[in-house]
Amino acid sequence: xxxxxxSGAEVKKPGESLKISCKGSGYRFTSYWIAWVRQTPGKGLxxxxxxxxGDSDTRYSPSFQGQVTISVDKSISTAxxxxxxxxxxxxxxxxxxxxxxxxxxxxxxxxxQGTTVTVSS
Amino acid sequence: QTVVTQxxxxxxxxxxxxxxxxxxxxxxxxxxYYPSWYQQTPGQAPRxxxxxxxxxxxxxxxxxxxxxxxxxxxxxITGAQADDESDYYCVLYMGGGISVFGGGTRLxxx
Numbered sequence: 383x384x385x386x387x388x389s390g391a392e393v394k395k396p397g398e399s400l401k402i403s404c405k406g407s408g409y410r411f412t413s414y415w416i417a418w419v420r421q422t423p424g425k426g427l428x429x430x431x432x433x434x435x436g437d438s439d440t441r442y443s444p445s446f447q448g449q450v451t452i453s454v455d456k457s458i459s460t461a462x463x464x465x466x467x468x469x470x471x472x473x474x475x476x477x478x479x480x481x482x483x484x485x486x487x488x489x490x491x492x493x494x495q496g497t498t499v500t501v502s503s
Numbered sequence: 504q505t506v507v508t509q510x511x512x513x514x515x516x517x518x519x520x521x522x523x524x525x526x527x528x529x530x531x532x533x534x535x536y537y538p539s540w541y542q543q544t545p546g547q548a549p550r551x552x553x554x555x556x557x558x559x560x561x562x563x564x565x566x567x568x569x570x571x572x573x574x575x576x577x578x579x580i581t582g583a584q585a586d587d588e589s590d591y592y593c594v595l596y597m598g599g600g601i602s603v604f605g606g607g608t609r610l611x612x613x
Contacts, residue, residue, distance in 0.1 A: 415600075417602070419549075419604075426590075426592065426604060426605075426606050426607040427541070427543075427549065427592050427604045427607070428604060429594065429601070429602045429603055429604050432600055432601075432602075439600075441599060441600030441601055442601075443601060443603075477548055477549065479549075481554075482551075482554050482555070482558070482560070483555075487596060487600045487601075487602065488537040488539065488554070488555075488594070488596035488602055489537055489539045489551075489554030489555050489558075489594075489596075490539065490541075490549075490551060490554070490594070491551045491554060491560055491561075492551075493548045493549055493550070493551070494548065495548055496548050
């Protein structure tokens with residue numbers, strides 16, 4: 383079964399760093415891009431960026447460029463989303479997702495269960 | 504700034520047909536934007552309905568269909584059921600690996 387399993391909920395203080403993860407299984411991890419999507423409380427979905435595990439090629443939405451870092455460790459089939467200094471406005475649910483087609487950037491077809499990040503003093 | 508537009512809300516009667524649309528503030532939507540559609544109920548991860556304009560994701564019933572209507576992408580639900588009451592999001596691919604979500608449509612079945 384193709385799956386993306388995300389790390390557990392996090393509660394952090396402003397200014398702290400954080401790295402959350404998304405582990406793929408049931409498919410050739412290095413052949414599919416992995417995207418990250420944000421959903422702030424009560425709001426819609428926002429596309430953050432995408433990474434290709436095969437060569438770590440990464441693309442960011444202009445809204446998130448410089449705000450987060452997307453990385454991958456292909457040896458453990460895991461993508462990461464990280465912050466160096468969290469803000470209260472980073473409080474959200476974060477999803478990873480995989481496109482339907484090999485090498486394709488678009489049309490996410492597999493979703494992780496989501497990771498809740500709460501940033502509060 | 505590219506804006507992907509969706510109706511904020513829509514309602515449909517049980518058994519009825521509804522078409523939700525996905526447009527662009529500055530262009531016509533074509534298949535080159537590879538439109539996709541997602542359903543989300545409160546507290547749940549999004550569920551993929553349609554990708555690449557009109558390809559249904561595995562397990563999605565055929566009463567959900569995608570198309571291009573005029574200058575917009577469209578999601579049509581035929582024979583609406585109570586559990587179709589959800590938020591629906593479209594995504595358009597902008598090139599360079601970048602995609603953009605629409606603001607979502609809240610569908611009420613009543």
